Amino acid sequence: MSLGRSEEHRTLELGLDPGTIAYVDSDWLHMAAGGLVPALLCQNSSLSWDGFRATVDSTMPPDRAAALAFLDVAQEAVRAVADVPAEQIDVLGDGFTAGLIRKQLGANRVTPPLAIIDTTAHPIAIADAARRVRPLGRLVLAGAAETIQLDLYPDVHVRGLRVVGVGHLLSSGIAPQVPSWFDEYLDANEPVAIARGEVPGLGSWFRFAG
Amino acid sequence: MATGLKGILNDQASVQLGRLGYSDARVRAAKREGWWWFESRARALRRGKGLLRASAIVWTEPGRAECLPIEVPRAGRGEVSVEISTSVISAGTERAQYLRLPNALIGYPHRPGYSASGVVVDVGVGVGGVSVGDEVAVVGAAHASLVTVPSRAIFPVPFGASLHEAAIVQLGVICGQGVRRAEIGPGVEVCVVGAGMIGLLAQRLALAGGSGAATIIARSRSKETFARSGDTQRFLTIEDDLEEIGGLSSPIVIEATGDPDVLPLVVAAAGVGARIVLLGSPRGATRHFPMSQIRAKRLELVGAHVETLRYEELVGLDTNRDEATRFLGLLAEHRVSVEDLMGPRIDPREADVFYRRLVRDRGLLSAHFDWTALPAKQRGGTANFLRPPALRAQGVEIGRPVRLRRNVDENPFAGAAGMLRIGLVGCGDIAVHNARGIAVAPNARLLACYDPAAELAEDLARAHGADASPTLEHLLDRSDVDAVFIAVPHHLHEPLAVEAALAGKHVIVEKPLAHTLKSAIDLAAVVERAGVTLSVCFPHRYESSVQHARSLVAQGALGEFSGTLVNFFSEKPPSYWLGGFSGRAMSSWRGTREQSGGGVLIMNLSHLLDVIRYVTGAEVEQCAASMRVADGAADVEDTISLSLRYANGAVGTLMASSALRGHRGGKTELHMWGSDGYIVVEPELRVFTSRVAEDTVRTTQWQSFGRSTGVDIRATYVSRLASALERGDPPDVSVADALAVQAIIEAAYQSGDAGETVRPAELLAGVTT
Numbered sequence: 001m002s003l004g005r006s007e008e009h010r011t012l013e014l015g016l017d018p019g020t021i022a023y024v025d026s027d028w029l030h031m032a033a034g035g036l037v038p039a040l041l042c043q044n045s046s047l048s049w050d051g052f053r054a055t056v057d058s059t060m061p062p063d064r065a066a067a068l069a070f071l072d073v074a075q076e077a078v079r080a081v082a083d084v085p086a087e088q089i090d091v092l093g094d095g096f097t098a099g100l101i102r103k104q105l106g107a108n109r110v111t112p113p114l115a116i117i118d119t120t121a122h123p124i125a126i127a128d129a130a131r132r133v134r135p136l137g138r139l140v141l142a143g144a145a146e147t148i149q150l151d152l153y154p155d156v157h158v159r160g161l162r163v164v165g166v167g168h169l170l171s172s173g174i175a176p177q178v179p180s181w182f183d184e185y186l187d188a189n190e191p192v193a194i195a196r197g198e199v200p201g202l203g204s205w206f207r208f209a210g
Numbered sequence: 211m212a213t214g215l216k217g218i219l220n221d222q223a224s225v226q227l228g229r230l231g232y233s234d235a236r237v238r239a240a241k242r243e244g245w246w247w248f249e250s251r252a253r254a255l256r257r258g259k260g261l262l263r264a265s266a267i268v269w270t271e272p273g274r275a276e277c278l279p280i281e282v283p284r285a286g287r288g289e290v291s292v293e294i295s296t297s298v299i300s301a302g303t304e305r306a307q308y309l310r311l312p313n314a315l316i317g318y319p320h321r322p323g324y325s326a327s328g329v330v331v332d333v334g335v336g337v338g339g340v341s342v343g344d345e346v347a348v349v350g351a352a353h354a355s356l357v358t359v360p361s362r363a364i365f366p367v368p369f370g371a372s373l374h375e376a377a378i379v380q381l382g383v384i385c386g387q388g389v390r391r392a393e394i395g396p397g398v399e400v401c402v403v404g405a406g407m408i409g410l411l412a413q414r415l416a417l418a419g420g421s422g423a424a425t426i427i428a429r430s431r432s433k434e435t436f437a438r439s440g441d442t443q444r445f446l447t448i449e450d451d452l453e454e455i456g457g458l459s460s461p462i463v464i465e466a467t468g469d470p471d472v473l474p475l476v477v478a479a480a481g482v483g484a485r486i487v488l489l490g491s492p493r494g495a496t497r498h499f500p501m502s503q504i505r506a507k508r509l510e511l512v513g514a515h516v517e518t519l520r521y522e523e524l525v526g527l528d529t530n531r532d533e534a535t536r537f538l539g540l541l542a543e544h545r546v547s548v549e550d551l552m553g554p555r556i557d558p559r560e561a562d563v564f565y566r567r568l569v570r571d572r573g574l575l576s577a578h579f580d581w582t583a584l585p586a587k588q589r590g591g592t593a594n595f596l597r598p599p600a601l602r603a604q605g606v607e608i609g610r611p612v613r614l615r616r617n618v619d620e621n622p623f624a625g626a627a628g629m630l631r632i633g634l635v636g637c638g639d640i641a642v643h644n645a646r647g648i649a650v651a652p653n654a655r656l657l658a659c660y661d662p663a664a665e666l667a668e669d670l671a672r673a674h675g676a677d678a679s680p681t682l683e684h685l686l687d688r689s690d691v692d693a694v695f696i697a698v699p700h701h702l703h704e705p706l707a708v709e710a711a712l713a714g715k716h717v718i719v720e721k722p723l724a725h726t727l728k729s730a731i732d733l734a735a736v737v738e739r740a741g742v743t744l745s746v747c748f749p750h751r752y753e754s755s756v757q758h759a760r761s762l763v764a765q766g767a768l769g770e771f772s773g774t775l776v777n778f779f780s781e782k783p784p785s786y787w788l789g790g791f792s793g794r795a796m797s798s799w800r801g802t803r804e805q806s807g808g809g810v811l812i813m814n815l816s817h818l819l820d821v822i823r824y825v826t827g828a829e830v831e832q833c834a835a836s837m838r839v840a841d842g843a844a845d846v847e848d849t850i851s852l853s854l855r856y857a858n859g860a861v862g863t864l865m866a867s868s869a870l871r872g873h874r875g876g877k878t879e880l881h882m883w884g885s886d887g888y889i890v891v892e893p894e895l896r897v898f899t900s901r902v903a904e905d906t907v908r909t910t911q912w913q914s915f916g917r918s919t920g921v922d923i924r925a926t927y928v929s930r931l932a933s934a935l936e937r938g939d940p941p942d943v944s945v946a947d948a949l950a951v952q953a954i955i956e957a958a959y960q961s962g963d964a965g966e967t968v969r970p971a972e973l974l975a976g977v978t979t
Contacts, residue, residue, distance in 0.1 A: 050502050076508075121501055135521035146502050151495035152470070153313045156511065157488050160391075160518030163511035165504035 016210025027095030038144035072176040074100035076166040077142040093119035096205035121145035130155035239603035247599035250281040257286030261593035264356035275561040291332035296377035312494040323353035325380030347379035370542035382537030388489035388514040401460035405433040409466030553577035562900035605911030622926035628936025633691040636698035637661035638795035647924025686713035699799035700725035711740035723948040725807030727956035745941040746948035748820040749923035755895035767903035769886025774862035780876040782868040787844035801844030809846030835962035840869040
């Protein structure tokens, strides 16, 4: 998929097969104009993401299946900082994944944080997070991007940070533990449908049907 | 821009020194000396201690490494002074700093170095467990022969560990903390990417710590031997083994290259859930940080710069001491060996040469400075607290060299043997000098003189108590004449020399050998058949500056010879060419090419061509000349520009003119240089070298030995020739020497005439007798 820009609207130019639904976290839309935007695809009871594919219960609505995939990332990100007090953890991003993480962690934050979870995958945001996190601290990468440009020297290397990559259920094959608040949270944060490729200004995640 | 008092003082010092005529380089040197002088005394006063004298490696400007004298305070409270025997060069870090690579920028002057070992020479108050004479490893020590450091920077070398190997302690700390952060379980396989010092030592420490089989991934196989000697089970290269690397699935990967773009490969080698330790310092941004792979494999990347120990210190951990102690313990127990990782031994005085090699030689693993190589006076001692600062910045530039005393034996007649009896043929201008030379030489005697102008022969004979021969035959018939010294118009060299040789006399020819190469070769062939000795008078070889320059070159002061520059500027009156040199003998032969062979090149520069060959041993392979007759008084060139290419690839240029207004006094410049040094032979001997050529010459500073002393070079030439003949040795100036110079001259003239390059060797081979 590629992201274009018009004067007033962000426009996703999608080339999806009929019956395929693409889900995009709003944090993934920061990519430069013309760049690729990651997407979670749902088709014929299967999810594919980052080159991984998994079959889901055919009775499960696609939105819920996709949301569970995001939940898995969020849970793994939280597990990566399980030994850090929640108030010492900062979360970067405004998207659906970031929301799921914050929901688990509860209120935060202190400055500088001992750990930062990034869901944006934006190189500037990550570099900034590396600068902000305490020496010997932790940076959790939960954002979706193939590659980014990143200088590891000044902070990760010199200040002894730990950078932890968190995957998702498609790559682990392990279904997430669904917390009790999840259904209510999903109801309140349904994906916003993208019509004719135009991305609405509001919404933490988006759905586009081919 | 000036910041703070120090900045303002710094700027003011630049302004004031500039007003005194200091160049930028001298300003830098003077300010460095002034500041160090002040700083060392201030530090000593704070401690209530005296000063020690030492030497240190200093990068005074980009691309210049010097071994300079420094002063350090004796150990104060909580400090220890250590006389260093070995300091280890961090090839990766110091190469990056030397090249000013990203994340390795430094200011100047800079003192590199980080790890050393030596013997304690002074212990400050409050330091326990250390005594004078103890062998210690020192972390964070700049390359120097003597350091005063906080006691926490030293670690006793345990019994069983060598002092030499202990010098690598800082690297042991760096790699040790990296391996610790890898949290390798017993028997767990480890993959190390990079086969430099860091990678190799990290692998050895991992193994010593109980890891399982180790794999090292490198760019090439050049360091496989080091890896194998450290018990690496598998050695893979990026070039040949990409598929195997992708299938390693290593649970622990230690990145030790510092190459920011190698990270995708590191990630490829890692298995799911692996830990990647970033031990090498990345030199710039990773362009393709493999985010999705790191996430999919759920990898953990751990930054492991040695600076992280400081952060651990903030939470009360002394991991620096722990790592150093652990490393030295492993050395003592022989569980780790680093002797093969220490690299070549470098004389600190040749640091400049070494760092340039470090840039070129990417395969160089490491190296170490051997401070015991320094003369005792440079290595250490008590400094004079009251000495004034040396603010004149002598030696920084060619125009302001440090004056040194010559140490070459300047008695030119030492070992003179025999008594050569000489007859002079040709008693004109230069013969006067030759006759005097013969008179001065203790083992030569002028017996007879001949010249078609009888009054010239009688004049010289009278002056030196010799006979004036009425004819050439009369002189050649004398059985008491051993050798004939011919100083006549160039075109007459051959016929007269042949006559003398056939008369059984040794032949000395005033330079050049002849007016053309063919004539010279014909002459040499006849003399050889006659079985007598032939030599050409190239006396400038015996200038003290030339002798000393040759000695320095022979000791390696130039490194690889790479170039020469000759300038000869003079203003000769038209009478020189058309009337005569001094007025003693009236002649116009110098002004015609048929008789003289040429102008300023053959007349004057032939000496310098011989000197270049004599000093450097280099042969001219190719000549390209442009020349002109500027004044038109004669038909020989009075201006020539000659471009030379030497057989080893060195290049040279020669610019000569005898028609330069305002140069009646004449001026000669002869410069030669190489990969590691520069020598000015004329007008006075000056040398700059990065090599330890002789004890009196310090590396990386301009030094002068002054103008040549008053050695009678013609007397020296005659005396040495006489000794050679007496002993049956070949003469200093051989026929081959004379022909080589003659061939260069011929090639230059042919080139100038034809407008194309000419090879002297081809001319020599092409001319047949």
